[in-house]
Amino acid sequence: MLDAALLSRIQFAFTISYHIIFPTITIGMAVYLAIMEGLWLKTGRKVYLQQAKFWQKPFAITFGMGVVSGVVLSYEFGTNFSRFSEIVGPVLSPLLSYEVLTAFFLEAGFLGIMLFGWKRVSPRVHFASTLIVAVGTLLSAFWILAANSWMHTPAGYTIVDGQFHPENWMDIIFNPSFPYRYFHMVIASLLSSSLLIAGVHALYLLRGKHREFAKVGLSFAMWVLMVVAPVQILVGDLHGLNVLENQPVKLAAMEGIWETHSGVGLRLFAIPDQENATNHYEVILPKAASLILTHEADGEIQGLDAVPADERPPVGVVFFGFRVMVGLGFLMLILGLFGVYARLRGRLYDHPILLRFAVAMIPSGVIATLAGWYVVEVGRQPWLVQGLVRTMDVVSPIPAEQVATSLTLFVVVYTLLFGTYLYFMRKLIRKGPAESVGQDGNVSTPEDLLPVTLNPD
Amino acid sequence: MDLALVYLLLIACGVLMYVLLDGFSLGVGIVAPWLERDEDKAIAVKSLSHLWDSNQTWLVFGGVTLFVAFPKAYSLVLSQLYLPIILMLIALIFRGVAFEFYFKSDTSRWWWNFSFSFGSILATLSQGLILGTLVQGGAEVGRLDWLTPFSLLTALSLLLGYGLLGSCWLVRKTEGSMARRSRTIARALLIGVVTCLGIVSVWMLLTQAQVAERWLTVPGIFILAPVPLLCGWVTRSLWQRLGDETGNDLHPLGLGMVLFLLSFIGLVAGMFPYIVPGQLTIWQALAPESTLIFALVGIVVLLPVVIGYNIYNYRVFAGKTRMEDGY
Numbered sequence: 001m002l003d004a005a006l007l008s009r010i011q012f013a014f015t016i017s018y019h020i021i022f023p024t025i026t027i028g029m030a031v032y033l034a035i036m037e038g039l040w041l042k043t044g045r046k047v048y049l050q051q052a053k054f055w056q057k058p059f060a061i062t063f064g065m066g067v068v069s070g071v072v073l074s075y076e077f078g079t080n081f082s083r084f085s086e087i088v089g090p091v092l093s094p095l096l097s098y099e100v101l102t103a104f105f106l107e108a109g110f111l112g113i114m115l116f117g118w119k120r121v122s123p124r125v126h127f128a129s130t131l132i133v134a135v136g137t138l139l140s141a142f143w144i145l146a147a148n149s150w151m152h153t154p155a156g157y158t159i160v161d162g163q164f165h166p167e168n169w170m171d172i173i174f175n176p177s178f179p180y181r182y183f184h185m186v187i188a189s190l191l192s193s194s195l196l197i198a199g200v201h202a203l204y205l206l207r208g209k210h211r212e213f214a215k216v217g218l219s220f221a222m223w224v225l226m227v228v229a230p231v232q233i234l235v236g237d238l239h240g241l242n243v244l245e246n247q248p249v250k251l252a253a254m255e256g257i258w259e260t261h262s263g264v265g266l267r268l269f270a271i272p273d274q275e276n277a278t279n280h281y282e283v284i285l286p287k288a289a290s291l292i293l294t295h296e297a298d299g300e301i302q303g304l305d306a307v308p309a310d311e312r313p314p315v316g317v318v319f320f321g322f323r324v325m326v327g328l329g330f331l332m333l334i335l336g337l338f339g340v341y342a343r344l345r346g347r348l349y350d351h352p353i354l355l356r357f358a359v360a361m362i363p364s365g366v367i368a369t370l371a372g373w374y375v376v377e378v379g380r381q382p383w384l385v386q387g388l389v390r391t392m393d394v395v396s397p398i399p400a401e402q403v404a405t406s407l408t409l410f411v412v413v414y415t416l417l418f419g420t421y422l423y424f425m426r427k428l429i430r431k432g433p434a435e436s437v438g439q440d441g442n443v444s445t446p447e448d449l450l451p452v453t454l455n456p457d
Numbered sequence: 458m459d460l461a462l463v464y465l466l467l468i469a470c471g472v473l474m475y476v477l478l479d480g481f482s483l484g485v486g487i488v489a490p491w492l493e494r495d496e497d498k499a500i501a502v503k504s505l506s507h508l509w510d511s512n513q514t515w516l517v518f519g520g521v522t523l524f525v526a527f528p529k530a531y532s533l534v535l536s537q538l539y540l541p542i543i544l545m546l547i548a549l550i551f552r553g554v555a556f557e558f559y560f561k562s563d564t565s566r567w568w569w570n571f572s573f574s575f576g577s578i579l580a581t582l583s584q585g586l587i588l589g590t591l592v593q594g595g596a597e598v599g600r601l602d603w604l605t606p607f608s609l610l611t612a613l614s615l616l617l618g619y620g621l622l623g624s625c626w627l628v629r630k631t632e633g634s635m636a637r638r639s640r641t642i643a644r645a646l647l648i649g650v651v652t653c654l655g656i657v658s659v660w661m662l663l664t665q666a667q668v669a670e671r672w673l674t675v676p677g678i679f680i681l682a683p684v685p686l687l688c689g690w691v692t693r694s695l696w697q698r699l700g701d702e703t704g705n706d707l708h709p710l711g712l713g714m715v716l717f718l719l720s721f722i723g724l725v726a727g728m729f730p731y732i733v734p735g736q737l738t739i740w741q742a743l744a745p746e747s748t749l750i751f752a753l754v755g756i757v758v759l760l761p762v763v764i765g766y767n768i769y770n771y772r773v774f775a776g777k778t779r780m781e782d783g784y
Contacts, residue, residue, distance in 0.1 A: 057561070064557035067510055068550040074517050078524065078535030079542055085535075089528030090744045094752035096521045101759040104514045109766045112507030113773055120773050165745045396536040399599040406543040413547055417554060424561055 005395040007403040008080040011410060013377075015072055017370060018414050022066030024369045027141055027186065028193030029059050030134035033114075035220075037127050047216050052130075053118075054213075054433040055197070060115055061424055065417070067108075072410075080403070084384060084394035091157050091164045091172060095147040103140035107133055138186065145185055149178035151385050152376070153246045164385075176246055180239040181376075187232045188372065190224065191332060192365025197221040198335075199362035200429055202355040213433050215349050218358070222339035222348065229333040236329065237292075243379075244293055247386060248302040249311070250379035253318040255289050255301070256282075262300040264289040269323075272315040277304065313381040321374035328368035335361055460749045461739040464526035465732075467756060471522055473721055475515035477622070477714050482512045484623020486552060486577020487616060488642050489570065496780065497635045498570050499559070504630040504778035506556050511767055513549065525752045527742035530732040537596045538587050541603050545583035551576030581619050585612025592661070592724065594735040607660060614653035618717065621646040625710040628699070630778045636706070640699045643709060647699070651692050654720060658685070661727060667734075668727035681726055688719050 002010075033052055040048035074096065078085045085093075113121060113129040121129070156171025157164045166172055198221035204214035244251045252258075256267045258277045266288035270279035290299040304312050335357055342351040384391040482505050489501050505512075524531040535542060555573035562569055589608030596602030624643035628636055661668045671677040695712040698704055730738045743749070 061557045061561070064510075064554060067513075068553040071513070071517060071549060072546045074520055075535060075542055075546060078520075078531045079539050080536075082532035082536040085524065085532040086528050089524055089531065090748040093521065093524040093528065093744070094748055094755070097525050097752045098755050100514065100518050100521050101755055101763060104517060105511065105763040105767070108510035108514050109763070109770050111510060112770055116507045117773055160745070163745075166747045166751065169747075169751055396532075396539070397598055398536060398539050402539055402599065406540070409543065409547055413550060417550065420554070420558065424558055428561065 002400065002404070004398055004400040004403050005392055007400055007407055008395050008398070009391065011403060011407045012076055012080060014407070014414070015069065015076060015410055017373070018418070019066065019069040019073055020369065020373060021366055022062050022069065023137070023141070024189050024192045024366055025196060026059060026063045026066055026193075027137040027189035028191070029055060029062070029197070030130075030137045031190065032193060032197060032220075033059060034127075034130045034134045037130050041123060041127055047213060050213055050433045051217055056115060057428050058425055060111075061421060061428075063107075063111065065421055069414070080396050080398070081384075081394055082396040084389065087163045087394070088151075088385060088389065091150065091154075091166050092147045094166075094169075095143050095150075095173065099140055099143035099147075103136045103143065107136035107140070110136070141186060141189075142182060145182045146173045146175070146178050149181045150175045152181075152380055153177040154385055154388060177239075177242055180235065180242045184232070184235050184239050184372075185369075187228055187235060188365065188369045190228050191232060192369060194221045194224040194228065195332065195335075195358075195361050195365040198225060199359045202358035203429070204432065205349055206352070206355045206359065210432050211349075219343075219348065222336070222343070222358075225332065226336040226340055229329070229336040233329055233333065236326075241293065244301075247380065249304060249307055250313065250318065250375075251293070252302060252304045252306075253313050253315045253379050254322040254375060255293075256315065256319045257289070257301055257303045259305050260300065260303040262290065263287045263298045264293075264301045266292065267319075270319065272319050274312070274315055277309070311382060313379050318375050318379040321371045321378065324371040325368045325375065328364045328371070331361065331364060332368075460746065460753070461526070461743050463753070464522065464743075464749065465730075465739050468519060468522050468526065469721075469725060471515055471519035473718065475512075475519055476721065477717055478512035478515060479509075480619045480717065481622035481626040481710065481713075482509050483552070483577040483581050484619035484621065485626060486574045486623070487581060487620040488624045488627070488639070488646075489574050489577075491638075491642055492635065493638060494635075495566070495570075497631075497638070499566075500631060500635065500778050500780060501627060502556065502559050502569075502573060503780070504627070506560075507774050508770060509553065509556055511770065513553070516549075522752075522756070526744055526749060527732055527737075527739065528744050529742040530737050533737060533742075534591070534595065534733060537598050538590060538603055539598075540601075541583045541586045541590070545580050545587070548576045548579035548583060552580060577619075578616065581616050582612045585615035588612075588615065591733065592728065593665075595733045607664075610653065610657060610660070614650065614657055617646050617649040617653060618720075621650050622710065622713045622717070625713045628709050629706045632777050637702070640702070640709075643713075644696065644699050647692065647695060650716070651688075654688070658723070665727065665734075671727055681723070684719050684723050684726075688716065691716050691719065 033055055036048050036052040036055070039045070040052060110129040110132040113126065114133050117126060117129065150172055153176040154164075155175040156166065156168040158167050159165070197217055201214040201218035201221065204210045205218065240251070240254075243254070255264070256270045256272050256279050257264055258279070263286075265284035265286045267279065267282055267284055269281065269283040271281050272279050287297045290301060291297050293299065293301060304315065335354075338354050338357065339348065342348045342354045345351075348354070380386055382390050382392065384394060485501050485505055489498050492498050492501060520531075523534075551572045553576070555569045555576065559566070559569040559573070586603050586608045589605070589611030590596050590603040592611070593605070593607055621643055624639045624646060627639035628643065631639060662672060663669070672681055691712050695709060695716065698708045698712060728734050730740070732739050732742055
């Protein structure tokens with residue numbers, strides 16, 4: 001039988017991994033919805049409204065999944081990590097409180113108007129609601145990433161009787177890794193949603209359905225991808241340098257470096273062996289890791305041997321997670337560049353390989369984000385607060401059977417739910433936008449998409 | 458200023474907001490199986506689809522504010538009540554996703570009806586078990602102390618109570634035969650609620666020394682006497698309004714909420730100043746001052762704004778819920 005502490009950790013990892021899938025999609029998609037609705041108000045072209053109204057439905061169910069799986073997390077700190085809540089609560093809890101007040105209420109309050117208020121408020125108020133929902137998702141990410149980053153690079157606190165007390169809130173919120181992590185995650189969300197949007201429209205074009213509608217969406221998403229994919233690689237690199245500075249052990253695990261030395265090669269592939277503190281089947285690019293990380297071919301990089309074995313993270317997960325993330329990131333860059341090439345040749349909407357590639361990349365953003373989070377979180381182990389609090393020391397003293405029961409319930413319910421979610425996503429996507437539009441982007445059917453009150457002029 | 462008292466008040470307000478607002482939302486799920494036609498059930502779900510998320514957020518607000526102000530109590534209560542809290546969270550998932558999938562389904566409506574009601578009922582029962590356990594002084598970590606005759610009674614009371622609020626909400630939001638049906642359901646539930654309140658009160662007076670001392674000795678008896686008296690008056694008034702179809706259709710919901718408010722005051726009066734009765738007072742569990750002040754600034758500035766746009770939300774969707782409104 002697994003012990004309660006390990007079960008609690010598995011449960012938290014499972015529930016939070018599941019949860020992050022949905023915000024990753026909705027943060028970026030909320031921005032997309034706001035832009036489409038804004039374009040509609042500005043230009044009056046119905047195809048933008050059609051975009052907004054179509055994507056609103058996948059957004060709604062994805063957002064709903066995020067809400068129901070998110071509430072679980074806000075209680076799980078206390079249920080499964082009670083000692084953690086008690087000693088770190090004074091520093092982290094106000095950040096969550098600000099998240100509730102500036103983001104959760106805001107999103108919930110205006111989501112209703114955004115989804116169901118089309119006929120009840122003016123177009124401007126509706127647009128404002130959509131915009132507010134988008135801002136809410138960004139604020140939510142702000143606070144939760146501030147709290148998460150503090151656990152990696154704690155700052156602005158003192159310890160009184162074993163409890164963390166806040167000293168300087170600016171230092172706590174804007175802790176050393178926060179800006180990097182925030183932008184890396186927000187951009188990850190923009191990428192993930194763009195890939196989903198691009199892929200779905202590519203699918204329509206491949207099948208010859210909703211052509212005018214799909215062209216608008218694909219074109220926009222491919223522009224975003226072209227700009228954002230390289231930016232993400234740059235931000236990711238800066239984030240990596242920040243990890244090197246603040247969490248060298250995590251970085252060593254990401255690169256599979258066991259011994260501290262200079263002129264370190266970049267391991268393209270390896271099978272890390274935790275027990276013997278070495279790698280098998282290495283494929284190494286000489287001196288490349290030193291060059292990337294220290295900008296000198298002979299720069300020294302601290303290896304995992306700098307800390308005792310019981311302070312090293314599980315290297316395999318971190319090492320492979322990092323490679324999955326980076327590999328997918330470069331595929332996204334290639335897709336973005338491919339898009340530019342096809343666009344220049346005037347074939348963006350009917351290049352079969354490009355369109356198939358875009359469809360295949362639909363889940364890549366979410367997978368890369370999950371892989372990245374595994375690098376970040378597993379790479380911090382055995383610490384819950386880097387260098388200060390060990391995860392194993394702060395788990396609730398609940399009997400293993402109870403945690404096993406709850407974990408089983410979560411696995412069963414979440415699996416069924418995910419199947420249902422995919423079923424409805426597929427159904428909405430197959431159904432497509434409400435009406436077809438003509439060449440000029442205006443609705444070709446005599447009936448308006450909407451009642452009179454919603455005409456932009 | 459005593460920050461412990463300020464936060465106790467804030468948490469009490471947050472919990473009360475949750476109980477009143479998600480109370481009627483969960484209540485609609487509780488009474489939905491007793492509505493006659495499938496269209497009625499659809500309207501019941503629809504009447505909440507724009508606000509269930511806002512209403513549920515008060516639960517997160519209450520939980521997080523407890524975490525801010527009394528981290529010891531937060532970690533103690535949540536780990537002691539592990540299973541009922543997990544059950545509540547899972548039940549809320551069933552309830553929440555029903556709103557999202559209901560109107561996108563064609564053949565699986567029956568399942569989403571089930572998910573909506575099952576989730577609402579299970580979440581309410583879990584909350585009732587949690588409430589009953591807290592009132593009686595908490596539980597040992599890992600034991601099934603939360604499953605007692607008393608906690609089962611509070612679970613039943615809360616189920617009937619939320620159901621009452623839910624049916625009063627439907628009186629407000631629906632028309633014709635559905636509204637009439639809701640009035641009948643509300644009356645039946647009112648009888649159950651009052652009976653349960655009576656039994657719970659007597660039970661607490663007989664078993665809990667602190668409660669008995671507060672309620673039955675001078676001066677407590679004089680200060681608290683209006684609570685049960687008002688309960689009686691509100692019950693009578695609510696019964697009458699439920700029978701009067703020409704009257705203001707917001708009054709039953711308002712009176713139902715007043716009944717909850719009075720019960721809530723009655724409970725808190727018996728428990729104060731314990732946050733977990735017999736285990737932890739608010740002063741023992743208090744967080745450091747810098748935490749309390751930083752969070753308080755946010756709450757004081759932002760909570761009125763939150764309440765403001767929540768009221769706006771209700772106004773946008775005022776009036777009877779009809780099927781044709783949608784995406």
